[in-house]
Amino acid sequence: MLKLTKKADYGLIAMRYLAENPGSCSAKDVAEAHGIPAELLAKILQKLVKAQLLRSHHGVNGGYVLARDARTISAFDVIKAIEGPLFLTSCVTTKGECGHVSRCTVREPLRKVNQSIEEVLSKITIYEMTEPEVMAEELVKLGS
Amino acid sequence: MLKLTKKADYGLIAMRYLAENPGSCSAKDVAEAHGIPAELLAKILQKLVKAQLLRSHHGVNGGYVLARDARTISAFDVIKAIEGPLFLTSCVTTKGECGHVSRCTVREPLRKVNQSIEEVLSKITIYEMTEPEVMAEELVKLGS
DNA sequence: TCATGTACGACTGAAAAGGTCGGAATTCGT
DNA sequence: ACGAATTCCGACCTTTTCAGTCGTACATGA
Numbered sequence: 001m002l003k004l005t006k007k008a009d010y011g012l013i014a015m016r017y018l019a020e021n022p023g024s025c026s027a028k029d030v031a032e033a034h035g036i037p038a039e040l041l042a043k044i045l046q047k048l049v050k051a052q053l054l055r056s057h058h059g060v061n062g063g064y065v066l067a068r069d070a071r072t073i074s075a076f077d078v079i080k081a082i083e084g085p086l087f088l089t090s091c092v093t094t095k096g097e098c099g100h101v102s103r104c105t106v107r108e109p110l111r112k113v114n115q116s117i118e119e120v121l122s123k124i125t126i127y128e129m130t131e132p133e134v135m136a137e138e139l140v141k142l143g144s
Numbered sequence: 145m146l147k148l149t150k151k152a153d154y155g156l157i158a159m160r161y162l163a164e165n166p167g168s169c170s171a172k173d174v175a176e177a178h179g180i181p182a183e184l185l186a187k188i189l190q191k192l193v194k195a196q197l198l199r200s201h202h203g204v205n206g207g208y209v210l211a212r213d214a215r216t217i218s219a220f221d222v223i224k225a226i227e228g229p230l231f232l233t234s235c236v237t238t239k240g241e242c243g244h245v246s247r248c249t250v251r252e253p254l255r256k257v258n259q260s261i262e263e264v265l266s267k268i269t270i271y272e273m274t275e276p277e278v279m280a281e282e283l284v285k286l287g288s
Numbered sequence: 289t290c291a292t293g294t295a296c297g298a299c300t301g302a303a304a305a306g307g308t309c310g311g312a313a314t315t316c317g318t
Numbered sequence: 319a320c321g322a323a324t325t326c327c328g329a330c331c332t333t334t335t336c337a338g339t340c341g342t343a344c345a346t347g348a
Contacts, residue, residue: 002146002223002261003230005305006277012250026325034249040307046327059315060324075257081148086147105178106156109273114217116264117146129253150337170293184338190295203346204292 004079010036011044011082014073015126018054019070024063044082051081070127074120078126148223154177155188155226156219159270161198163214188226193258195225215272220262222270 014030027045031038045064048054053073055065066073158174171189175182189208192198198208199218210217 002148002258004146007305009250012254016249025249028325038308039309042326043328049326056326057309057315058313058325060279061316062314062325064326075254105160106153106273109158109268110219113264113268114146116262120260120264123255149335173293181338183340187296187338201293201346202292202294202344204344204348206293208294216298263315 005083007040007044008079009084010034010041011048012126012129014041014045014064014131015048015053015066015073015078017069018064018066019126020130022065024057024065026062026063029063047082048078051077053077053081066126067132070130071125073126075124075129078087079121092124116133149227151184151188152223152226154185155192155222155272158185158189158208159192159214159217159222160273161265162198162210163270164207164274166209168205168209169231170207173207191226192222195221195288197221197225200271210270214274215269218266219270219273221264223265247266277284 013034013036015034017030017081018025027042028038031041045054049056049064053067055067056062056064085142157178157180159176161177162169171186172182175185189198189200193200193208197211198205199211200208204285
């Protein structure tokens with residue numbers, strides 16, 4: 001359940017890598033470091049560029065750099081940029097409509113659950129992923 | 145992102161319906177009440193029976209009943225029964241192994257996020273879904 | 289025994305995910 | 319300045335998964 005796609009996985013891995021390796025890194029660098037198909041990763045990084053999370057640089061020593069500080073980029077930002085603004089329930093769109101199922105009684109309850117999950121993901125930053133002990137400290141607050 | 149399947153949606157809708165309508169309800173009843181294909185819903189309810197969340201009864205006035213009180217059944221129970229024990233990250237299985245990607249640096253961070261989400265879903269019961277104001281009260285605790 | 293309703297599996301069409309290919313754009317060496 | 323190397327970029331194809339359908343067998347009660 002709640003499986004997020006490999007694309008999102010790869011995106012998070014790449015962001016973490018870029019956070020730990022300052023300076024321009026090519027898609028090939030990141031891909032080889034983690035055994036990810038280079039072309040596929042490149043496509044993911046393109047989306048992150050469009051979402052203003054990365055800056056790309058062409059040419060021989062080109063590559064990708066974080067557009068802003070890793071502490072200001074959340075996991076939710078990355079996932080949303082890659083997978084789009086989907087929601088927990090299938091029938092709920094961005095407009096909040098439910099289409100053909102006229103009496104979808106679980107829509108509103110799940111919308112609030114969805115909101116809680118968004119908050120959890122928004123509180124985890126790329127920087128915290130590079131510092132496991134810091135993140136563990138952050139997450140205990142959410143369990144109470 | 146984090147879209148759960150229609151099957152899980154339908155499962156939650158059915159559980160909520162059964163919680164509000166005590167007594168045996170057929171799959172057809174629930175399906176017609178919400179515009180869901182009856183055969184598909186039946187297959188979903190079978191999984192819930194196997195997971196000990198529902199009791200089925202054959203025959204003329206047969207149907208499905210909640211196996212236990214709606215307050216003791218969480219949304220997580222229902223989703224897990226239908227979609228299986230999947231996890232947030234693609235590379236993380238039930239054994240915690242990462243297969244071919246040898247250096248998956250985000251596995252451990254996301255595992256904790258996954259755990260937080262499980263907690264959120266586990267705290268929402270079917271009963272609370274029938275009482276919106278109760279659930280809203282529960283959820284504000286999670287946002288702090 | 290017949291209408292009703294569950295249980296179970298196989299099959300099909302559609303959509304999305306995962307992965308691949310060739311080309312456009314840019315920089316560096318000369 | 320020019321070409322080769324390098325990298326980004328966008329269109330294409332393959333595989334898997336989801337959603338839904340159909341047919342059959344089994345159980346129950348009037």
